[in-house]
Amino acid sequence: MHKGRGLEKTGVLMAALILVSTFLLPFIVVKPNRILEGQGQMLIDALPSVSSIALAAALVIVGLCLLLRLPASARLAIVTAALLAVILALGSAANAGLPPGNSYARVSPGSGFWLLLFALSLAFIDVIAKLKLSPTVRLMLLLIAIVAVGGIFASGILADISVMKEYANRADAFWAEMSRHAMLALGSMLVAFLIGLPLGVVCHRVSWLRAAALNMLNILQTIPSIALFGLLILPLGWMAAHIPGAAAIGISGIGTAPAFVALVLYSLLPVVANTVAGLENVPREANDAARGAGMTDLQRLFSIEFPLTFPSLLAAIRIVLIQNIGMATIAALIGGGGMGVFVFQGLGQSAMDLVLLGALPTVAMSFVAAIVLDALVDFSKAPGSEVRPA
Amino acid sequence: MSLVRLAPRIILLLLVVGFLASPESFDFVFRPLVQANAPAIYNQGDLAALTLLHVRMVFIATLFATIIAVALAILVTRPFGAEFLPLARTVVNIGQTFPPVAVLALAVPAMGFGNGPTLVALFLYALLPIFENTMTALTTVPPNITDAAKGNGMTPIQIFRQIELPLSLPMIVGGIKISTVIGFGTATIGSTVAAKTLGEVIIAGLQSNNLAFILQGALLVAALAILVFDLLSMAERSLMKWKAA
Missing domain, CATH: 1.20.1440 (de novo design (two linked rop proteins))
Structure with missing residues (x-):
């Protein structure tokens, strides 16, 4: 050249x-x-x-x-x-x-x-x-x-x-839906990690469960998002009606609850899969040394395995967050709010500027999330920041 | 592949075909999900026809995406296009962050409602995994093999056709597999902009609060995605065996 x-x-x-x-x-x-x-x-x-x-x-x-x-x-x-x-x-x-x-x-x-x-x-x-x-x-x-x-x-x-005129007409709603969108995407990710991390650890240690769990989560991913949102209406509606206190904490058949649960379900696969993959990549010597030093299983998990799994977990956060920001748009179809409200209102009125008002911020949010997380992934890989077991 | 492993897939295929051939015979399955006088089987169109349209849409988009993505990946991995490789990597990375609904919605002003925006969105989403896999496969062909071929006097075109392409095929098929599965889901969302796909069944269910409709659409799409995924996985595996031989 x-x-x-x-x-x-x-x-x-x-x-x-x-x-x-x-x-x-x-x-x-x-x-x-x-x-x-x-x-x-x-x-x-x-x-x-x-x-x-x-x-x-x-x-x-x-x-x-x-x-x-x-x-x-x-x-x-x-x-x-x-x-x-x-x-x-x-x-x-x-x-x-x-x-x-x-x-x-x-x-x-x-x-x-x-x-x-x-x-x-x-x-x-x-x-x-x-x-x-x-x-x-x-x-x-x-x-x-x-x-x-x-x-x-x-x-x-x-x-x-024109897009800014659409914005000027509904500035309050815009920021309300924007924060709802962010809450849906971030909140469901948080819950997915609370469930997925322990599940991933168990799957790593119990091999028959790993195949079963990953298979099920894989199949779950093939269910189209608009359908999963819809399918959750029934069980959540039933919970709201029959479990005391469920309705009080915001569980209901339509609205944010089914969207939130659907996003959690979709997020579980990347979280569990990456936890398992990360734990599998922990060098055997590191674990052996920890055992030799008399660490309990739990100590080993928190001071050896989790730190070494961190880059893999960050990668999962990137996948989940971008997937969630995109899918939260669909929540509007079942009354879950988010930027999809403007997209679908705009499509319904053939007002393309309103569609843009919903779609462009969603794209921007995805961009920002991708850039930030790519940088964090690079940080976690950078030499010196690596956690080296003694 | 053993019959035991294949059996669940064959049963799934038979169920899909049976359901599409005569949806009414499955009335008893969906009846408990709906109110007394609501229809339990989708009645606003032909389920089999919608399924075929759905599959056709995914097939056309993935086919065009495969042609373009593989051609582009070949181009950026040749000396002539090498300068485009870093740019292509970054664009692919960024492209994957575009939310599907946004792409669909943004395509509507240019193409109007209907199948057009969905085809474009499906095409764009299918491009990325195929391009990425092809590019990775072509750039990770072991250099000692290509060097040996060069030493034997093979021309670059011969090396490409007889060594690089065959070695990359399993990964290319892997990319097509990812694209197809994503495509089946995205085609469903296409119905929000009036594309003729199984999403119509789901949206009809959402609008009339009919859980049976939603379930029928969801199960058909999921079953199709699983069947195609398995089919392409089988192709991938036999290509791997052929490559190893």
Whole structure:
């Protein structure tokens, strides 16, 4: 390979995407109201002429820069600047595109904007992957990104975008459903660990139980989520009606309870499987040494086996959390709340901006969870942080 | 494979076929789950037809995903596409964090309601495991084998066709297996955007508070996923044996 010579091949792909989305696809879509189809506008037409030409020219230059083998830090700076410029342009295009005095009209981001965002994010991810950053730096970057995104939303630059108008109409409900979504995903994970960890330890020590338990949990995973949510309505409804105190602690046939239980059930497989796998990977010598030193089974479990199983458990947390954040969206179908409320309301009203209001934060939550947990997994693997049995 | 291990699967297959051929004969199983005058067997469409549509949807999406994912994985593991490998890894990693409902919902503005968004979502979700497995398989072919082949004067294309691809096949099938099982579940969610799948049966049950409908949809989807999983596991195992031979 000729390093430092020729064109950056990944850059060719990104530059092509940037050119296509800048010149061939609508940057914004202007709609007469929140439901009707709209009219697409190219980037060139969407902004006042001077700034639109400047932005288009800048994007062409960004595309050309991506073709060159520039140092990673320069690429990072260029791509970050381009991302910010495109987002700011979307805000002002929305402001310019709204007919004055018409409170029904909406401006949505068009396919050109989304593709541009995708291409630039791809370039961003490419640089980050090539920089091989330490987990600490990755977490810092994530924090900066969250603050920046929060700042953009708080500044009101994007207030004229249709999604933000949907948000403005239901800001309270948005945050309530958001925290309900997070509680569903995190709470069910916690319960799954409370059940799954002991179950995993027992499965590790009793081999006939291991096959049976993992088989059952595997089959459970094949039951479609919307069905499992529905199937739990009956037993939980029965519990609420017949077990004293059950209804008082919030157990009922519909709503959050069946969604919560379903999420716990789906989470059990990764937790149990990873606990068993982690315990199996504990070196025999470590256990033998502990036994030789006179440790009891329980002491050995807590001071030798659990610490050594930690990376495997973190991996389980990553799987479960991302799975749960996604599946909690479906809870809305049975009245369980969460961001799915907006997705399904939007689908029902054919109001796609409302769908976006539910779907985009869900995607963002998954991203943040993945980045944080990947960093934690790297921490737990880093040399020096490893727990070495004496 | 011994008959004892195969027997439960054959019974499951016979049950599925029997139920689809004549759902009414199973009325007594589901009757206790519903109120006195509610239907115990799904009556808003043909269960067998929905099952076939469900399987067809998963099959088409997985087939296209296999073609594209394997082609892409081959590309990024050749010298020409090597620069794309780290990017491809990261994209796959991030792609897997996208929630299925979000993908479905986001595809609706572009494609409208119906089968389209579900096919796209199924396709995208199927891509990732197949791509990941193929890429891993191709990058972990023992170098001494390919070096020996090179020494024997084999061309890169010959090495690929006669050594790398056959050695990678079991893992590729493993990826297809994961994708298919995920696909059966995701196709169900597709019914929330009006795709014609078994999810219709479940959603009808949720809407009319009919537990029998929900159970019928759930059991059919689960049974199909288990049967296909076993079938592909068998293929995987025989490919492993063939590879070892």
